[in-house]
Amino acid sequence: MYRARDHVENERWLAEIEECADRLDLDTAARSRATDLFLSTVSEWDAPDERDADSRRAVVAASLYAGSLIEGDQRSQGDVAEAAGVARLTIQQRWKELLEEAGLQPPSW
DSSP states (O other), X not given: OOOHHHHHHTHHHHHHHHHHHHHHTOOHHHHHHXXXXXXXXXXXXXXXXXXXXXXXXXXXXXXXXXXXXXXXXXXXXXXXXXXXXXXXXXXXXXXXXXXXHTXXXXXXX
16 A cells, blocks of 8 residues: 555656556546556655656556556557557566555466
8 A cells, every 4th residue: 555645756657647548548447546556566666866767657657557457448568658658578577566566466367
């Protein structure tokens, strides 16, 4: 679970989630799930300065992909990568680990 402080400290990245979700035309449930996943795991990837922007952008992308998958509004890794400005491989490498960190069981396929 996350704290209200995490929300405040990550306003920039939550806005990025919303912008990417707009580009992907994600429904409300997928957006909400992506936000929850991001905030639930951001402390694991946390870096207090801007030098780690690429890492946080990768978590944004993985959160969007996993959130859309969980909520049945799935988008391809390629589409999410394009919307978030990361490589598809970045999402491929991070989304299952992100689910595990959030206490969820990733699919075995």
